[in-house]
Amino acid sequence: MVSCWLAAPALAQEPKTGGVINAVIQPEPPGLMLAQVQNGPTQMVSGNIFEGLLRYSPKLDPLPELAESWSVSEDAKTYTFKLKKGVTWHDGKPFTAADVLFSIEMLKQTHARARTNLAQVDKVETPDQHTVVFTLKQPFGPFLGIFEVGSMPMVPKHLYDGTDWKTNPYNNAPIGTGPFMFKEWQKGSFIRLVKNPNYHEKGKPYLDEIYWQIIPDAAARSVAYETGKVDVLPGGSVENFDVPRLSKLKDTCVTGAGWEFFSPLAWLWLNNRQGPLADKRVRQAIMYAIDRDFAKDVIWNGLGKVATGPSASTIKFYTDDVKKYPYDPAKAKALLKEAGYKGEKIRMQPLAYGETWQRWGEAVKQNLQDAGMTIETIATDVAGGNQKIAEWDYDIAFTYLYQYGDPALGVGRNYISSNIAKGQVFNNVEGYSNPEIDKLFAEGAVATPDSKRKEIYEKAQKILVEDVPVAWMLELQFPTIMRCKVKNLITTGIGVNDGFKDAWLDK
Amino acid sequence: MLSFVAQRVLKGVIVLLAIVVLNFFLIRLAPGDPAVVMAGEAGASDQVFVKQLREKFGLDKPLPEQLFIYVKGVLTLDLGFSFRQQAPVAKLIGERLPATLLLTLTAFAISLTLGILFGTFAARFAGTILDTGITVFALIFYAMPIFWVALMGILLFSVTFDWLPSFGYETVGANLKGLAHAVDVAKHLIMPAMTLGLFFMATYTRMTRASMLEVKRLDFVKTARAKGLSDAVIQRRHVLRNALLPVVTLAGVHSGTLIGGAVITETVFAWPGIGRLMYDALLQRDYNLLLGVFVICSAMVLIFNLVTDLVYRLVDPRIEFAS
Secondary structure, eight states: OOSOBOSSOOOSSOOOOOOEEEEEESSOOSOOOTTTOOOHHHHHHHTTTOOOSEEEOTTOOEEESSEEEEEEOTTSOEEEEEEOTTOBOTTSOBOOHHHHHHHHHHHHHHOHHHHHHGGGEEEEEEEETTEEEEEESSOOGGGGGSOSTTTSOOOOHHHHTTSOGGGOGGGSSOOOSSSEEEEEEETTTEEEEEEOTTOSSTTOOOOSEEEEEEOOOHHHHHHHHHTTSOSEEOTTSSOGGGHHHHHTSTTEEEEOOSOTTTOOEEEEEEOTTSGGGGSHHHHHHHHHHSOHHHIIIIISTTOSEEOOSSSOTTSTTOOOOSOOOOOOHHHHHHHHHHTTOOOOEEEEEOOOSOHHHHHHHHHHHHHHHHTTOEEEEOOOOHHHHHHHHHTTOOSEEEEEEOOTTSHHHHTGGGTOGGGOOTTOSSSSTTOOOOHHHHHHHHHHHHOOSHHHHHHHHHHHHHHHHHHOSEEEEEEOOOOEEEETTEESSOOSTTGGGGOSTTOEEOO | OHHHHHHHHHHHHHHHHHHHHHHHHHHHHSSOOHHHHHHHHTTOOOHHHHHHHHHHHTTTSOHHHHHHHHHHHHHTTOOOEETTTTEEHHHHHHHHHHHHHHHHHHHHHHHHHHHHHHHHHHHHTTTSHHHHHHHHHHHHHHHSOHHHHHHHHIIIIIIISOOSOSSSSSOTTOOOOHHHHHHHHHHHHHHHHHHHHHHHHHHHHHHHHHHHHHHHTSHHHHHHHHTTOOHHHIIIIIIIHHHHHHHHHHHHHHHHHHHHHHHHHHHHTTOOSHHHHHHHHHHTTOHHHHHHHHHHHHHHHHHHHHHHHHHHHHHOTTOOOOO
């Protein structure tokens, strides 16, 4: 399938200006106002319109965006950002520190993740128009990791201050500082963005326009690429079993890069509260019973990596020095026997994200049944499934979550006992409670320097992998498929969600 | 006739309100609400945030109060606000309705024209190879699922021959005007309209054929023949016209099914109509938008049925409008 996997961005060539890119967006975003809508497609389109203070390299080191430089105080509690001068909003008004201050206040009310991230901030001050100073309540290791566009998009104060945010007309014609400006949205058909001629990075962007084509059916999206109607299929826009076929097409390049910041990790929620799954040995048996290499090689067509524990290998402080769970049905059976499991019925809820996930559900069911478990599949749509998980009305449920580069941002939330809250999704819905883990994640978030954090998180990973609060499956990979003439599409760890400002067409 | 129409409209409004109330509760029976969906997408959620969202959407109010607010809105022609898409529901539907109307009406015209035409031929040449051929042809399209016919159509006409576009309503970015634009839209319309139309064509073909064979045996046809009228005139004026009544009835009933079929067709062909809007609204538990689409679709079905009743009279002047 390796027709032309990109090894690294083609930086050597001199970029050419001009041209139009047609990319697929799936599903149609409900809105483009990134501060208020955080769904995946919104981030993908609006990452071109809005910007954050920072972006992140594939190794997740901070890079300048709207902030040109930053410094951290000795006690690691004060972060000073110097904003880039001469930046304007798409309507020509200047971008200043007042906008940053306003954005933070707004995001606290409209953006669940930003709200959690900002909980560590004691105060924000703006000594001058181009300086923003964050003072934290205590040191917070991953603080520099919360400023990319999807996590903390900057909002124009002059258009939102004093208005009803939810009905503000600019929600449907967003104004940002980004490389592309919103031009047109024909609902159900396409979203059109045009080059921002006054963009603050001279010479960029290179493209004239981007059309985001809305094609609801996965097979039709593949055809649109095959027939040359679209040039870019961002990760996740076609079914995985179509990837090998499309990759072999002429002039087609594929890259798995650009997901480092998100590091999507798939696992099975295991309801630790009730029935057989309350027993650690049964949960360990599940880990042994599932053939995760098969899932990777057959269901995901060799894409991705078998997960070793709660952290993806691409985020900070990952370790693989943990207990291993190879595919071992005999061991699974022995553990189930030891735990006294007698064939009680266990419900399993696959993820309603399309064919690949359905197939995966079937494969896992087969594995678990082979180990002697009685599995009943529960079919739901996404909203219904989330509700069941949030209400703890499940035994086993598929999910995948982003990790946002740092265990304090995207790992701890699923295992600390203070995050057990009925009615909420994506927190500690499995009901795992371990005071030692609580303590380690609390310490890890505020410890300095990084070597200390590493030690803490490695310990946490070891304990979690032994306890199996959830069954980790795969580090997912969503390859982006594109025509080879599209250059530099993905240059950061945020990938296609980071805007197309570096992309150009080699015509 | 006017009083008949007025009566039917009044009844229609009552039916519509009943539909609104029923759907209002049905939607809320599905697990999950917009606040959960949105918090889920944000990749994080805390109780305060979800509570804030519910307050913002008015979902914290008691159900009867929510219903009262909604019905009051509908009666004043206000379909509410989609918090999910941050726009008034009427605007969102208004943007999509023309495409759906174009698709469904074209498909309807195709199915009815071809259906009656084929049915007439099949009846005329009943028992011959032509009859069998038409019946088999019609049944093939009736038996195949719409999405499969659609995908096969794409494979054949877009991928293999490259004659027709595989998705969308128009060529994006071409900025065509006037006749060129109409031709472009028509090209995009052919496959979705045929896919949807051929499915319904089969029933009209079968119905027309059966009905014509039945009418043919009646005495007045013999009389017409005895009068020395030509076969063509008898078929057209006497047999077909009388045979059409059950077809018209069926067409009226099909109006709802047609919109249902449009959901699938619009999805496969990325046709920007309300079918797809409805599907997305359902997945995202966008209550107001979903109810709005239901109201509009129901109204369309009611109007369609009213038109059917009026057409009855045109086809058969013996039918009186009971008032």
